[in-house]
Amino acid sequence: MIALDLAGITRTQVSGAARFVLEIPSLRLAAGEALALVGPSGAGKSTALDLAALALAPDRAERLAVAGTDAAPLWRAGDREALAALRARAIGYVTQTGALLAFVSVGRNIALTQHLSGRHDPALIARLAERLGIAEELAKPPSALSVGQRQRAAIARALAHRPALVLADEPTAALHPEMAETVLTLLVEHCAEQGAALLVATHDAARAAAHGLALRRVVPAAHEARSTVEEAAACPA
Amino acid sequence: MPGVRLAAGLALADARAEARLTLTTVLGIAAVLAPLIVLFGLKAGVIDALRATLIENPRAREIVNLANRSFDAAFFARLAARPEVAFVIPRTRTLAAQGAFAASAAADTAVRAELLATAPGDPLLAGLAVPQGRQVALSASLADRLGARAGDTVRFRIERVLGGARETLALDLAVTAVAPPASFGRDAAFLPLPLLLLAEDFQDGTAPREVPETIPPPDPARVHAGFRLHARALEDVVALDHALRREGVEVASRAEDVAGLLALDRNLTVLFVTIAALGGAGYLVSLGVGLYANVERKRRDLSLLRLMGLSARGLTAFPVTQAAVLAFAGAVLAAALALGVQAGVNRLSFAVAETGRIAAIMPVHLVTATGLTVLGAVLAAAFAARRAAAIEPAEGLRDA
Numbered sequence: 001m002i003a004l005d006l007a008g009i010t011r012t013q014v015s016g017a018a019r020f021v022l023e024i025p026s027l028r029l030a031a032g033e034a035l036a037l038v039g040p041s042g043a044g045k046s047t048a049l050d051l052a053a054l055a056l057a058p059d060r061a062e063r064l065a066v067a068g069t070d071a072a073p074l075w076r077a078g079d080r081e082a083l084a085a086l087r088a089r090a091i092g093y094v095t096q097t098g099a100l101l102a103f104v105s106v107g108r109n110i111a112l113t114q115h116l117s118g119r120h121d122p123a124l125i126a127r128l129a130e131r132l133g134i135a136e137e138l139a140k141p142p143s144a145l146s147v148g149q150r151q152r153a154a155i156a157r158a159l160a161h162r163p164a165l166v167l168a169d170e171p172t173a174a175l176h177p178e179m180a181e182t183v184l185t186l187l188v189e190h191c192a193e194q195g196a197a198l199l200v201a202t203h204d205a206a207r208a209a210a211h212g213l214a215l216r217r218v219v220p221a222a223h224e225a226r227s228t229v230e231e232a233a234a235c236p237a
Numbered sequence: 238m239p240g241v242r243l244a245a246g247l248a249l250a251d252a253r254a255e256a257r258l259t260l261t262t263v264l265g266i267a268a269v270l271a272p273l274i275v276l277f278g279l280k281a282g283v284i285d286a287l288r289a290t291l292i293e294n295p296r297a298r299e300i301v302n303l304a305n306r307s308f309d310a311a312f313f314a315r316l317a318a319r320p321e322v323a324f325v326i327p328r329t330r331t332l333a334a335q336g337a338f339a340a341s342a343a344a345d346t347a348v349r350a351e352l353l354a355t356a357p358g359d360p361l362l363a364g365l366a367v368p369q370g371r372q373v374a375l376s377a378s379l380a381d382r383l384g385a386r387a388g389d390t391v392r393f394r395i396e397r398v399l400g401g402a403r404e405t406l407a408l409d410l411a412v413t414a415v416a417p418p419a420s421f422g423r424d425a426a427f428l429p430l431p432l433l434l435l436a437e438d439f440q441d442g443t444a445p446r447e448v449p450e451t452i453p454p455p456d457p458a459r460v461h462a463g464f465r466l467h468a469r470a471l472e473d474v475v476a477l478d479h480a481l482r483r484e485g486v487e488v489a490s491r492a493e494d495v496a497g498l499l500a501l502d503r504n505l506t507v508l509f510v511t512i513a514a515l516g517g518a519g520y521l522v523s524l525g526v527g528l529y530a531n532v533e534r535k536r537r538d539l540s541l542l543r544l545m546g547l548s549a550r551g552l553t554a555f556p557v558t559q560a561a562v563l564a565f566a567g568a569v570l571a572a573a574l575a576l577g578v579q580a581g582v583n584r585l586s587f588a589v590a591e592t593g594r595i596a597a598i599m600p601v602h603l604v605t606a607t608g609l610t611v612l613g614a615v616l617a618a619a620f621a622a623r624r625a626a627a628i629e630p631a632e633g634l635r636d637a
Contacts, residue, residue, distance in 0.1 A: 055630040089546070103247070104250045112542075
């Protein structure tokens with residue numbers, strides 16, 4: 001199954017007087033496939049990830065399919081509820097620092113995606129927590145966890161509802177190198193185990209490649225406020 | 238509705254987690270709402286009671302003629318037909334309008350009292366048994382001095398000097414009722430008109446000493462020295478006063494007092510409405526702004542939940558649930574504070590109202606205050622939530 005299928009997508013980002021255009025000519029990810037978007041800071045990796053996450057409206061999109069459902073017509077129709085339902089069903093998202101809700105326990109944070117997708121499976125939460133080494137932390141508030149533990153809880157939350165696609169934006173940037181290794185290993189392993197496609201935005205191409213992720217560059221055009229996600233299948237680390 | 242239930246549960250968890258902030262919000266709501274509830278209670282307790290005491294007092298609606306005149310049946314019929322007149326009855330000549338009362342035939346002391354005619358519909362005896370035949374109703378002060386109550390019998394006595402000899406007419410009258418103190422402040426007895434006319438005739442020397450078993454109704458051709466009338470509403474007193482004076486009838490009424498009272502009532506109502514409107518509007522604005530700020534504070538969490546697929550309804554349910562719970566808790570605390578203040582104020586001994594209660598907070602005040610607070614809070618939160626629902630989910634990601 002194709003978990004993510006992007007074609008003919010552009011998005012203009014405006015920040016103050018500055019404008020910046022990101023183009024994604026084509027990007028496909030099959031179930032179980034893992035890909036890293038790499039490139040310098042400001043190239044548009046996060047914007048590409050947000051577009052794939054259905055969190056940012058494209059200016060133009062020929063195809064923006066997630067788990068077999070094309071979201072491009074939904075964006076054109078402004079059907080934000082259908083987009084939200086598709087996100088709840090098909091996408092798991094890991095941010096840089098976990099982004100856990102501070103006012104509920106780690107366990108309730110992880111269960112959020114199951115509640116929102118309607119796929120209740122407490123046994124899966126227990127299993128994920130066990131495998132990610134946070135089984136003892138489920139009843140605690142997020143503030144009681146270390147940064148690495150929070151990131152592992154975020155991975156559990158992103159996988160708990162068995163999404164077709166997992167997106168991770170610089171998931172190791174806030175961690176010390178040893179923890180970064182562990183977290184990336186766990187993320188890749190669990191996605192592979194569940195058969196979820198994994199798309200990671202990272203500036204650390206070497207580490208991504210070392211964990212077996214295919215690489216795709218986001219290339220800024222010279223002297224132009226424009227970047228393009230390369231079409232080539234892979235590039236050397 | 239799983240999104241709505243989930244969001245409502247998260248909203249309550251957030252309120253619990255931020256207990257200190259929740260408490261200050263609840264206290265803030267209660268601090269502004271409690272004085273408004275007390276104000277409502279004061280209006281009910283003081284202003285309404287004053288209004289009732291002053292405006293509903295039948296004496297305030299009374300008009301009597303001054304000099305003794307001769308008013309015939311046609312005059313009374315004309316007066317009674319006026320829409321502004323609630324009740325009208327003849328008065329006897331001033332000199333014949335007094336008699337002596339004693340607690341019993343054997344009592345040593347007698348009390349002199351004014352004699353007033355009465356009939357069914359007399360506002361001074363509103364709701365009380367109206368005397369007929371050989372019955373009497375007493376003013377509160379006369380009843381007090383005689384030690385008499387409804388159901389007792391009192392001795393009524395009048396005297397005349399006829400042909401150099403002093404003659405006395407004495408009757409035992411059954412007391413049907415004691416008029417409330419506000420109806421008549423002096424010692425007075427309310428008698429059925431035929432009995433009063435008989436007393437007048439006795440004093441004039443035209444009636445014998447022996448009182449017939451059944452007192453005959455008055456002769457329709459008889460003229461009366463005066464009248465007592467009660468206007469239907471307070472506002473009618475001034476108009477009737479002027480109309481009678483135009484007919485050449487000198488009258489005494491409380492027209493000027495009434496005009497002043499009505500102005501006071503209007504001014505008090507305007508004052509209360511102004512204070513309540515300003516206080517209420519300020520309160521709702523401060524509540525709305527506070528809850529709006531609360532939603533802005535939660536913007537990152539809400540956009541994160543939106544990213545995870547929370548529906549717009551769920552997104553709205555989060556701040557709305559929180560606002561409703563905070564507003565309800567604030568209103569309950571305000572009600573408790575206001576009832577406490579009321580208990581304290583009512584213990585102070587200013588007997589402004591007849592009931593002696595200065596503040597009278599009623600269930601309707603508490604229900605209205607709670608209802609408006611929760612409604613205002615929910616509307617403010619829903620307005621803020623609509624803005625939160627419109628933000629792109631990506632907004633919550635970058636600073637997450």
